Amino acid sequence: MSGLYRDVGVVLRTYKLGESDRIVVIHTLEHGKVRAVAKGIRKTRSKFGARLEPMSHVRLLLYQGRQLDIVSQAEAVEPLSPMLSSLDRASQGLAALEAVDQLSIEREPNPTLYKMLVGVLRTIAEKPSPLNVPAFYWKLLAREGFSPQLHRCIRCGEGEPGTALVAFDLNEGGVLCRSCRSGQAISADALILLRDILGGRLVEALAQEASPATHEVASLATKALEYQIERRLKAAAMFESH
CATH class of the missing domain: 2.40.50.140 (Nucleic acid-binding proteins)
Incomplete structure (x- = not known):
């Protein structure tokens, strides 16, 4: 060129x-x-x-x-x-930008990342769901190769309905049962939302109103992305506070 x-x-x-x-x-x-x-x-x-x-x-x-x-x-x-029409939209948009800035590489074409960014900004402009940015983070992580185990204990292999999955460990890469638990606790509602985001039910997940479960998924998404890029995200705290 x-x-x-x-x-x-x-x-x-x-x-x-x-x-x-x-x-x-x-x-x-x-x-x-x-x-x-x-x-x-x-x-x-x-x-x-x-x-x-x-x-x-x-x-x-x-x-x-x-x-x-x-x-x-x-x-x-x-x-x-539209992105500047509310603090919520602006803070979500900036959080999405920061993630892409950390993951994109200078002069290395990445059309999928471009299309994902355009898509999430358009979604935020239309409806600033509390899960727009967290879902975007989880989708970015999946594309980067981090797809957490969400259906069985990543340590012992036991799963629902016989065994409750109660924790999520970033080091282990997924959920754990009560006997094996480490990392941080995860509620049943948050686990359902996370499965929806990564399992083909994104529209349903984005339709959820703000709740303890959406906040839990958002917090975990930020921690997961920070874990992968090995640095803190400045804009994430802003959108989580709104």
């Missing part, structure tokens, strides 16, 4: 460069994570700058540079305003 190129992507984050420029980090469809300079956008309140805010879904014309690319054009694919 050399010179000008076109792509579509989602802005993950931005930060200042010099007095008037801004570096924009974008997860693109065809080129993976790209870091590019948007020149002069901090000097004026232009539509160009508004199209390059975090969570923006944009079509781009970029020029490949030696270290950082340069954004030549940016056109909105869909409006950002």
